[in-house]
Every structure is written in C-alpha cells, then in structure tokens.
Amino acid sequence: MPIHPQKVQALCFDVDGTLSDTDDLYAQNVSKFLPRFLFKDPQRTARRIVMWIEAPGNALLSLADTLHLDDEMVAVIDWLSRRRKHLDKKFLLVPGVDELLKQLHGRYHMSVVSARDEKGTMRFLEQYNLVKYFDAIVTGLSARHTKPYPDPILLAAQKMGVSPENCLMIGDTTVDIRAGKAAGAQTVGVLCGFGEESELRNFGADAIIEDTTKLLEILTVKE
Numbered sequence: 001m002p003i004h005p006q007k008v009q010a011l012c013f014d015v016d017g018t019l020s021d022t023d024d025l026y027a028q029n030v031s032k033f034l035p036r037f038l039f040k041d042p043q044r045t046a047r048r049i050v051m052w053i054e055a056p057g058n059a060l061l062s063l064a065d066t067l068h069l070d071d072e073m074v075a076v077i078d079w080l081s082r083r084r085k086h087l088d089k090k091f092l093l094v095p096g097v098d099e100l101l102k103q104l105h106g107r108y109h110m111s112v113v114s115a116r117d118e119k120g121t122m123r124f125l126e127q128y129n130l131v132k133y134f135d136a137i138v139t140g141l142s143a144r145h146t147k148p149y150p151d152p153i154l155l156a157a158q159k160m161g162v163s164p165e166n167c168l169m170i171g172d173t174t175v176d177i178r179a180g181k182a183a184g185a186q187t188v189g190v191l192c193g194f195g196e197e198s199e200l201r202n203f204g205a206d207a208i209i210e211d212t213t214k215l216l217e218i219l220t221v222k223e
Contacts, residue, residue: 003168003186003207005219010109010135010162012153012185014171015116017193018212020124021092091124094192096213101133103216109160111136113152113169113179118142135160148175150183157183170215171195174203188215 013019031046039045104110111134114121118139125131136159143151150164157164169180172193180187181204189200192211200208207218 003188003218007166008108008168008186008219009166010111010157010160010168011104011215012111012113012156012167012169012180013212014169014173014176014193015112015114015121015124017172017195018170018176018190019094019097019112019130021094021192091127093128094212096211098128098130100213100215101130105133109135109162111138111156111160113138113147113156113171113176115140115146115152115175147179148182150179153179153183153185157185168219170212174199177203177205188218190214 027046031042034042034045036042101110112121112125116124116139118137118141121137121139122131125134125137131137136156138152138156138159140146143149143155145151147153153167153169154164157167160167164183164185167180167183167185168188169176169183169185170188170190171177171180172190172195174195177187177189177195177200186206187204188207188209189195189197189205190209190212191197191200197208209215209218
C-alpha cells in the first residue's frame with residue numbers, strides 16, 4: 001500500500017539504524033573478526049549478529065510470525081527490552097539526517113520513538129543538537145510497553161496532539177513497522193539500518209526507502 005502524504009501530519013522516527021548509524025559502526029568492527037572463507041558476506045552476517053545482541057526481539061518476531069506465536073513472542077520481546085542492559089555506545093549520525101530534519105521542522109509535528117533508554121537517546125540527540133526538532137521524545141520506558149506494541153506511537157501521537165492515523169512511523173526493523181501498523185499509522189521502512197526489504201514488506205511497510213534522507217521523496221512537503 002503506497003503512502004498517502006496528504007494524511008501525514010506527524011513523523012515518528014526510530015533512532016538506531018534510522019537517525020543513528022551506531023549499529024553500522026559495530027557491525028563493521030564485528031565483521032573484521034569473521035573468517036572470509038566461512039562467510040560470503042561478512043558485513044551482512046555481522047549486522048545480523050549485532051541485531052541479535054542488541055535487540056533479540058527483531059529476529060524472534062520474524063520467527064514468531066512464521067510459527068503463528070505473535071502474541072506470545074511480543075510479550076517476550078517486551079520483557080527482554082525492559083530488562084536488557086543499555087550499554088554506552090558511540091554515536092554516528094546517518095549522513096544528511098540533520099539537514100532532513102531541518103527541512104521538515106515546522107512543516108510536520110515530529111517525535112522520536114525509540115526502544116533505547118532515555119539517557120542513551122538524549123545523549124545521541126544532544127550530541128548532534130537534534131532535540132530542537134522534536135515535539136515529543138518517547139523512549140523504551142516511556143509507555144507501558146515498548147515496540148512492537150503500539151503504546152509508544154500512541155503516546156507520541158498524544159504528546160504531539162495528532163491522531164495516530166495521521167502519523168508516519170519511520171524505522172529500520174520489523175519491530176518499528178509492526179508497532180506503527182498496530183497503532184494505525186502509516187509506515188516507512190529504511191534500509192540504512194538492520195532491516196531488509198523483503199522482511200519489512202512482509203510486515204506491512206507502506207513504503208521502503210534506501211535511507212532516511214529519501215523521506216522527502218515520498219512526502220508532499222507542506223508549504
């Protein structure tokens with residue numbers, strides 16, 4: 001289903017893999033230790049390893065969908081998200097994201113909807129002076145449940161004063177897409193993070209873009 005730009009009043013951005021290139025940095029480091037004779041695509045394998053370490057729910061959810069255990073696995077994912085340690089990480093900005101946010105600011109309500117803890121989220125946003133662009137910042141413990149539940153997006157919509165149906169969730173994993181669809185929002189999957197096009201489409205992404213900066217290409221920016 002294509003994006004309906006005329007319905008979009010607010011944008012909800014995931015952080016890791018969407019605004020931040022942090023996990024790509026980790027994947028590069030991991031790939032250095034993978035034997036080339038065992039792995040045809042070490043970078044892709046490294047990204048999967050980091051994905052499992054950082055957010056096991058992303059991979060578990062895909063398995064659960066196959067086994068028709070979605071509800072049970074969502075409960076497990078939420079439990080893991082709330083109990084895993086949030087380690088300090090080095091942050092990199094996805095190239096061009098600051099300019100994108102600058103162009104969108106004032107034209108749409110904007111929020112951060114992250115499964116990361118508040119401290120880590122704020123450290124990233126403050127490092128790159130991005131806080132000023134957002135009307136709401138929702139982190140892993142802001143709502144009763146974290147993604148892939150719809151709660152964080154519903155909370156962000158409430159804080160922005162818009163209907164969830166008028167929100168666009170932008171993220172790099174199936175967890176982001178599932179949360180957006182459950183909230184009644186439109187969804188965009190970005191390929192600059194962990195997600196692959198086939199899995200993002202399988203979970204109902206309304207659009208797929210190469211990286212976050214391409215968002216302008218699918219939105220009719222309000223004048």
